[in-house]
Each structure stands twice: as C-alpha cells, then as structure tokens.
Amino acid sequence: MNYFQLFGLDNQFSIDLANLSTIYQSLQKQVHPDRFAHASSQEQLVAVQRSTEINDAYQTLKSPLLRAQYMLELRGVDMPDEQATVGDVSFLMRQMELRELLAEIKFADDTDAAIFEASQVFESEFEQLFSQLQVQLSENTEQSNGLACDNVRKLKFYQKLQIELDKLEDELLDD
Amino acid sequence: MAYSEKVIDHYENPRNVGSLDKDDPQVATGMVGAPACGDVMKLQLKITDEGIIEDAKFKTYGCGSAIASSSLVTEWVKGKSIDEAAEIKNTAIAEELALPPVKIHCSILAEDAIKAAIEDYRTKNND
Numbered sequence: 001m002n003y004f005q006l007f008g009l010d011n012q013f014s015i016d017l018a019n020l021s022t023i024y025q026s027l028q029k030q031v032h033p034d035r036f037a038h039a040s041s042q043e044q045l046v047a048v049q050r051s052t053e054i055n056d057a058y059q060t061l062k063s064p065l066l067r068a069q070y071m072l073e074l075r076g077v078d079m080p081d082e083q084a085t086v087g088d089v090s091f092l093m094r095q096m097e098l099r100e101l102l103a104e105i106k107f108a109d110d111t112d113a114a115i116f117e118a119s120q121v122f123e124s125e126f127e128q129l130f131s132q133l134q135v136q137l138s139e140n141t142e143q144s145n146g147l148a149c150d151n152v153r154k155l156k157f158y159q160k161l162q163i164e165l166d167k168l169e170d171e172l173l174d175d
Numbered sequence: 176m177a178y179s180e181k182v183i184d185h186y187e188n189p190r191n192v193g194s195l196d197k198d199d200p201q202v203a204t205g206m207v208g209a210p211a212c213g214d215v216m217k218l219q220l221k222i223t224d225e226g227i228i229e230d231a232k233f234k235t236y237g238c239g240s241a242i243a244s245s246s247l248v249t250e251w252v253k254g255k256s257i258d259e260a261a262e263i264k265n266t267a268i269a270e271e272l273a274l275p276p277v278k279i280h281c282s283i284l285a286e287d288a289i290k291a292a293i294e295d296y297r298t299k300n301n302d
Contacts, residue, residue, distance in 0.1 A: 082210075082211050083279065083283050085207040085208060085283060085287045086207065086209070092217075093206065095208060095215045095236075096206075096217060096236070099236040103236075157208060157210065157215070160214075
C-alpha cells in the first residue's frame with residue numbers, strides 16, 4: 001500500500017493540507033497505544049509499526065518537494081542519488097548571485113527592506129520552478145518526469161536559500 | 176557534530192578564496208551544486224599551455240565541510256597537471272579532512288568541481 005492509498009487519497013500532486021491533517025489524526029487514533037493496552041505484545045508491535053508508517057506517509061505527503069519526489073519514485077523514475085551534484089551552469093550561476101544577494105543583506109542601510117526584497121526574489125523564482133513542476137507531474141510522460149526530477153533537485157536550492165534567509169533574519173533581530 | 180581540526184583550520188583560514196578572470200582563455204571554471212544541502216561551489220583553475228595548474232581559486236556557499244573541501248583542493252591541484260588533478264578522489268578529500276559520513280557529499284562536490292573545471296578547459300581549448 002503506498003502513502004496515497006494509506007491516506008485514501010488520489011495519487012495526484014495537488015493536496016488539501018487541512019484534509020491531509022484530519023486524515024492523519026484519525027489514522028493515528030486508530031493505532032494509539034491506549035487502544036492496545038490490553039492487546040498481545042504482537043498486536044502492540046504491529047500498532048507501533050503502523051503508527052510509524054502513518055507518520056512517514058504524513059511527513060512525505062505534507063511537504064510538496066518530498067511528495068513530488070515520492071510520486072516520481074512510484075512512477076519508477078530513476079532519481080539521481082541524493083549526493084549526486086547538479087551541473088547546470090546557468091542555474092548554478094544564478095544560485096551564486098542569490099547567495100551573494102543574501103550575503104549583502106547584512107550591509108544594507110535598511111536590512112528589513114533588503115530581507116523583504118530577497119524573499120520576494122526567492123519566492124518568485126521558486127514559484128516559477130514550482131509551477132513548471134506541477135505541469136510536468138500532471139503530464140506524466142517519460143520526458144516530463146525527467147524534467148520534474150531536475151526541478152525537484154533545483155527547488156531544494158531555493159529551500160536552502162529560504163532557510164538561510166530565515167537564519168539571517170533571526171541573527172539581525174538579535175543584534 | 177564536531178568538526179575536525181583540519182576542517183576548522185580551512186574554514187577559519189580558507190586558502191585561495193576569490194575569482195580568476197573568466198574571460199582569460201587559460202582560466203577554466205567549474206560550477207557544481209549539491210541538492211542535498213543546497214551548497215554551491217565555484218572552482219577556477221589557471222592552466223598553462225603545458226597543461227599545468229598554476230593557480231586555483233574558489234568560492235563556496237555552504238557548510239564548514241564544503242568550504243574546507245574546496246579550500247583543500249585548491250591547495251592540492253596547484254602544480255599538478257590536469258590529468259593528475261582529474262585523478263583526485265573524494266575519498267582522499269574526506270580522509271584528509273576526517274569528514275563524517277553525513278558530510279561525504281561535500282567532498283563529492285569538490286571532486287566534481289575539479290572535473291567540471293577540467294571539462295570546461297577542454298571545451299574551451301578544443302574550439
């Protein structure tokens with residue numbers, strides 16, 4: 001049973017997160033240790049394993065990038081190793097520029113404005129790749145799945161940029 | 176997680192940080208990125224007509240291990256021929272810096288950066 005089936009959802013990229021959370025709560029309730037207090041140790045073990053599986057499924061489906069990656073795996077797409085590097089030069093050049101933009105925020109006259117500007121840039125570029133990913137996943141051809149795979153890998157860089165920006169914001173707030 | 180002394184040394188005193196003139200025909204640029212951690216690395220090599228690497232500079236955005244890995248390879252490649260540099264393996268980098276398993280991808284990034292730079296050099300010089 002795959003994660004979508006476990007949650008009784010259609011195998012599609014677009015998901016209602018509130019609904020997902022509701023299903024998650026009710027599934028976890030079914031395997032709650034309290035319900036198995038008087039069960040055999042075998043049954044208790046199965047309940048714990050199932051609870052872990054429900055949790056893994058929830059974490060995967062909740063995150064758009066993990067969900068996309070999971071869908072591609074289900075489709076049998078050969079995902080590059082997690083440690084494989086990206087060599088798309090123009091994309092990486094852009095990443096360097098964005099990292100420089102991030103590094104310069106500290107020296108801006110108005111750091112709040114600089115943070116806001118950077119987040120706008122990151123967000124709009126993320127959204128652009130993300131909407132391409134949505135189309136590629138729904139096309140579901142060998143070619144589009146390959147492109148979706150590349151896009152998932154690229155989007156991870158934007159996730160990292162956002163994390164760095166949040167970290168910087170916290171640092172500047174502390175000063 | 177504790178960094179090894181060598182990582183800290185390279186991180187605090189990175190060797191050869193900076194850029195070379197990318198329009199110089201002798202300069203090759205290698206760019207790589209690691210999706211696992213979002214690190215981006217640029218390695219530039221200045222290569223003589225005899226195919227010897229006379230200078231190397233890097234710019235890396237990433238964790239301490241990624242910075243240390245790139246700093247280390249700039250030291251290692253200087254004076255080497257491009258064929259010798261192409262032989263540098265990530266395992267040697269990881270071993271020298273005593274990288275823990277979760278940071279092996281940083282050494283892979285550095286190895287791939289050397290390869291990308293050499294490939295750039297070969298493309299530039301075959302035109």
